[in-house]
Amino acid sequence: xxxxxxxxxxxxxxxxxxxxxxxxxxxxxxxxxxxxxxxxxxxxxxxxxxxxxxxxxxxxxxxxxxxxxxxxxxxxxxxxxxxxxxxxxxxxxxxxxxxxxxxxxxxxxxxxxxxxxxxxxxxxxxxxxxxxxxxxxxxxxxxxxxxxxxxxxxxxxxxxxxxxxxxxxxxxxxxxxxxxxxx
Numbered sequence: 001x002x003x004x005x006x007x008x009x010x011x012x013x014x015x016x017x018x019x020x021x022x023x024x025x026x027x028x029x030x031x032x033x034x035x036x037x038x039x040x041x042x043x044x045x046x047x048x049x050x051x052x053x054x055x056x057x058x059x060x061x062x063x064x065x066x067x068x069x070x071x072x073x074x075x076x077x078x079x080x081x082x083x084x085x086x087x088x089x090x091x092x093x094x095x096x097x098x099x100x101x102x103x104x105x106x107x108x109x110x111x112x113x114x115x116x117x118x119x120x121x122x123x124x125x126x127x128x129x130x131x132x133x134x135x136x137x138x139x140x141x142x143x144x145x146x147x148x149x150x151x152x153x154x155x156x157x158x159x160x161x162x163x164x165x166x167x168x169x170x171x172x173x174x175x176x177x178x179x180x181x182x183x
Contacts, residue, residue, distance in 0.1 A: 014087075014090075014091050014094075014095065017091060017095050018094070018095050021095055021096070021099065025099070025103075028050065028053075032046045032047075032050065044111070044114060044115070047107055047110060047111060047114075048111060050103065050107050051103075051104060051107040051108055051111055054100045054101075054103035054104040054107060055100075055104050057096055057097075057099075057100035058096075058097060058100035058101045058104050058137075059166065059170055060096070061092050061093070061096045061097035061100065062097065062133070062136070062137065062140070062166035062170075063163070063166055063167065064092060065089060065092055065093065065097065065140050065144075066140065066159050066160075066162045066163040066166075067159075067163055068085055068088055068089050068092070069089070069140075069143060069147070069152075069154070069156075069159040069162075070156045070159040070160055070163070071085065071156075072085035072086075072089070072147055072152070073152055073154060073155060073156045073158075073159055074156050077150035077152075078150060082147075082150070085147065086147060086148050089144045089147060089148075090144060090148065093140070093141055093144050097137065097140075098141075101134065101137055105130075105134075108130070120180070120182070120183055121182030121183065122176050122177075122179075122180040122181060122182040122183050123176075124182075125172075125176050125181075125182060126173055126176040126177060129169050129172045129173045129176065130173065132169055133166060133169045133170075133173070136162075136165050136166055136169070139162075
């Protein structure tokens with residue numbers, strides 16, 4: 001099979017995955033709208049549920065992507081394994097992580113506004129941690145591009161250490177939301 005044909009098959013597969021993700025999101029939104037229509041007072045809880053689902057998807061990607069980088073950094077650029085990692089990294093970022101982060105941010109800001117949390121100290125600390133997590137996401141997105149261009153200069157050890165950054169930020173965010181130490 002030619003390289004161009006393999007890329008076309010990969011692109012078709014990626015489009016199918018993106019389409020399935022969009023359909024799943026549309027179904028969730030339609031169900032939430034139906035439930036809101038039946039019980040308008042429950043909207044906040046449904047939006048909160050969407051926020052948690054988006055965060056889980058985002059964090060799954062944030063924990064898995066640097067692990068892919070660890071393995072990718074160990075293989076020869078241009079090798080068959082490297083090309084497989086490139087596809088996995090690109091799809092994880094574009095189909096799962098980017099949409100999940102966008103939804104988490106949009107819905108999270110709506111929840112903060114609706115719940116009146118903008119004046120709470122714990123919320124300011126949480127927002128700072130979420131901004132840091134978003135910066136790490138941006139760094140990972142840049143790494144996906146560099147790996148795709150066979151220009152990664154970081155070692156597997158570096159990516160093992162970077163795998164801990166999302167975990168530490170997640171722990172801080174969860175503690176701030178649940179314990180609310182600065183309330």
